[in-house]
Amino acid sequence: MTEWLKRIFDWQRPRKQALMMAADCLLMALVVWASFALRMGDGFSEKFYQFWYLHLLLPVASIPLFYLAGMYSAVVRYMGPSDVWAVLRGVTLSTLFFIAVVVFGGLVAVPRTAITIYWLMALLLIGGSRFLVRAWHQAARHRRASEEPVIIYGAGSAGLQLVNSLMSTGDYLPVAFVDDNPRLHGSMIRGVPVYAPVRLGRLISQLGARSILLALPSATLGRRREILADLERYPVHVRTLPSMTDLVSGAARLQDLREVDIEDLLGREAIPPDEDLLSRCVTGRSVMVTGAGGSIGSELCRQILAQSPRRLVLFECSEVALYRIEQELMALAAASDDEVAIIPVLDSVLYQERLRQCLEHYQVTTVYHAAAYKHVPLVESNPQAGIHNNLVGTWNAALAAEQAGVGYFVLVSTDKAVRPASVMGVSKRLAERAVQAIASGPSSTRFGIVRFGNVLDSSGSVIPLFRRQIREGGPVTVTHPETTRYFMTIPEAASLVLQAGGMAETAEVFVLNMGQPVRIQDLARRLIQLSGCSVRDAETPKGDIAIEFIGLRDGEKLHERLTYTETVQQTHHPMIWMAPGHRALQRDVFARWMAQLESALVAVDTESVVDLIGEQLPEFAAAAREDHQQPAVSGFSKASSDTASPIRSV
Numbered sequence: 146m147t148e149w150l151k152r153i154f155d156w157q158r159p160r161k162q163a164l165m166m167a168a169d170c171l172l173m174a175l176v177v178w179a180s181f182a183l184r185m186g187d188g189f190s191e192k193f194y195q196f197w198y199l200h201l202l203l204p205v206a207s208i209p210l211f212y213l214a215g216m217y218s219a220v221v222r223y224m225g226p227s228d229v230w231a232v233l234r235g236v237t238l239s240t241l242f243f244i245a246v247v248v249f250g251g252l253v254a255v256p257r258t259a260i261t262i263y264w265l266m267a268l269l270l271i272g273g274s275r276f277l278v279r280a281w282h283q284a285a286r287h288r289r290a291s292e293e294p295v296i297i298y299g300a301g302s303a304g305l306q307l308v309n310s311l312m313s314t315g316d317y318l319p320v321a322f323v324d325d326n327p328r329l330h331g332s333m334i335r336g337v338p339v340y341a342p343v344r345l346g347r348l349i350s351q352l353g354a355r356s357i358l359l360a361l362p363s364a365t366l367g368r369r370r371e372i373l374a375d376l377e378r379y380p381v382h383v384r385t386l387p388s389m390t391d392l393v394s395g396a397a398r399l400q401d402l403r404e405v406d407i408e409d410l411l412g413r414e415a416i417p418p419d420e421d422l423l424s425r426c427v428t429g430r431s432v433m434v435t436g437a438g439g440s441i442g443s444e445l446c447r448q449i450l451a452q453s454p455r456r457l458v459l460f461e462c463s464e465v466a467l468y469r470i471e472q473e474l475m476a477l478a479a480a481s482d483d484e485v486a487i488i489p490v491l492d493s494v495l496y497q498e499r500l501r502q503c504l505e506h507y508q509v510t511t512v513y514h515a516a517a518y519k520h521v522p523l524v525e526s527n528p529q530a531g532i533h534n535n536l537v538g539t540w541n542a543a544l545a546a547e548q549a550g551v552g553y554f555v556l557v558s559t560d561k562a563v564r565p566a567s568v569m570g571v572s573k574r575l576a577e578r579a580v581q582a583i584a585s586g587p588s589s590t591r592f593g594i595v596r597f598g599n600v601l602d603s604s605g606s607v608i609p610l611f612r613r614q615i616r617e618g619g620p621v622t623v624t625h626p627e628t629t630r631y632f633m634t635i636p637e638a639a640s641l642v643l644q645a646g647g648m649a650e651t652a653e654v655f656v657l658n659m660g661q662p663v664r665i666q667d668l669a670r671r672l673i674q675l676s677g678c679s680v681r682d683a684e685t686p687k688g689d690i691a692i693e694f695i696g697l698r699d700g701e702k703l704h705e706r707l708t709y710t711e712t713v714q715q716t717h718h719p720m721i722w723m724a725p726g727h728r729a730l731q732r733d734v735f736a737r738w739m740a741q742l743e744s745a746l747v748a749v750d751t752e753s754v755v756d757l758i759g760e761q762l763p764e765f766a767a768a769a770r771e772d773h774q775q776p777a778v779s780g781f782s783k784a785s786s787d788t789a790s791p792i793r794s795v
Contacts, residue, residue, distance in 0.1 A: 173204035299360035300324035382677030422647035436516030438466025444639040494538035504549035535572035555646035582735035584652035593649025597657035598631030619690035631659035654724040
């Protein structure tokens with residue numbers, strides 16, 4: 146691109162429009178001459194001299210008509226179908242003006258066929274000049290080495306809009322479309338050819354593409370997963386457009402390219418929620434979410450807000466997290482038609498009386514208790530803090546809810562509570578038993594427990610860690626080659642928690658259908674390959690990124706379970722199961738045990754804490770008295786060691 150043309154493209158919009166008008170005026174003068182010359186077969190015939198004034202009148206009169214038709218509002222380099230129609234309207238208006246001059250001016254000597262030639266020549270020169278500039282500009286951009294060649298998977302409307310967006314940024318150069326529709330193969334879209342998916346390998350090699358952009362926002366999750374599985378074998382970085390839900394809601398723009406959503410790899414097709422269960426405990430009610438700023442708590446708040454509660458109380462001990470979720474929900478509430486009071490409460494579930502007063506003051510009828518310390522290694526290093534927050538906090542919240550006359554209390558639990566091998570798992574298992582103990586006595590509150598596995602992209606998920614390690618060039622760290630985990634998306638988990646809460650009666654343990662467990666090593670490999678890198682291992686020693694196995698950390702298990710037995714009870718919801726009946730607990734006995742445990746925690750009496758927990762979980766007591774090779778007690782062994790900080794263990 147020459148320097149003077151660069152300067153023209155850098156002009157302000159009014160100067161460019163003035164240049165276009167001047168060029169159109171000259172071209173229209175040429176059109177008038179051509180209409181007579183082609184009709185008469187002579188470039189300067191008698192008619193040319195007879196109607197010389199038309200060579201001035203028609204070009205000058207055409208410019209305002211072109212302006213009215215919208216021809217000067219288009220950006221020539223990005224002309225599309227709407228701009229073609231603008232040219233057609235403008236040229237037709239100019240031709241009608243020509244006809245009016247002939248008719249009302251009594252110019253009977255003007256050949257009628259000259260008017261038809263005028264219309265055709267104007268379309269050719271005015272429209273053709275614009276497309277010539279557009280083609281020249283695109284060809285010049287194609288020669289720019291700074292642009293990354295990319296292949297777009299999906300030649301539908303989203304793919305077309307993506308091409309338009311990429312052409313405006315100058316960062317990426319679309320070199321090919323790939324689409325499953327055979328009717329599109331061999332066609333051109335905005336100058337970009339469309340190919341069949343079977344030609345991907347050859348296209349990547351021939352065109353030097355290093356990235357593939359998925360323009361499939363409305364494709365089913367199953368289809369996206371099939372496409373990604375096929376793309377893993379190619380050495381390209383795969384990115385995707387936002388989902389159709391995000392596009393429609395305005396949460397994302399079409400040009401916002403993202404890394405492949407992990408749910409595309411592991412997620413399942415969403416099952417429509419049971420609207421009655423979803424709204425039963427929420428719509429028109431005063432609802433509280435404890436731990437409202439956490440991964441699950443914040444998503445619960447979003448979905449609760451969508452069900453039109455009367456009031457939503459955000460109970461959170463982190464000032465930063467509370468501020469963020471309050472601001473987000475206030476914006477969402479302002480954009481909706483519902484009038485929902487959003488109440489931020491900065492407090493801790495460790496203060497039962499303050500929690501009870503809050504519940505009574507805001508007349509809360511439903512509580513979703515999501516407040517907990519969930520990071521296994523951190524709780525393992527701070528065991529008494531984990532037990533205090535997760536167990537005592539749950540006991541306080543459940544008792545306060547009962548005393549305040551709350552209708553529903555739902556505890557968000559975890560698969561780590563099943564045969565716990567970590568302090569966090571122990572604390573959550575005891576929290577489940579605490580709720581069951583309270584529910585065993587006479588109570589007007591309906592209690593429920595919802596247990597599920599890992600959620601994708603939560604604060605403690607491995608996915609953000611893997612992505613960061615890949616960006617930094619590796620290695621990607623995995624604890625063990627055979628480690629498996631259950632995964633579920635945060636929105637799906639929150640939706641099912643709300644629906645399971647609608648079934649709650651007497652502290653039943655609801656288990657979410659998590660699908661099949663996923664081997665973490667396989668997940669790491671897929672993320673590496675979809676980032677355009679290869680895995681460095683024994684088979685490919687020259688690969689880009691290695692996977693390093695660092696061993697199970699304290700408190701981690703090789704595999705997780707959702708229930709103690711293999712059998713579960715079906716509910717009328719296909720994604721919600723019920724664990725077999727639990728052992729009956731005497732409320733007063735458990736209350737005395739809790740009082741003793743709280744005293745031991747306050748006194749930082751680790752030995753008494755271990756003994757008391759062993760009364761409820763005998764398997765934990767047995768492990769605590771071994772040589773500390775069991776992960777379940779590693780946290781308490783650290784807390785009782787000479788090097789442990791008494792502050793960290795409280």
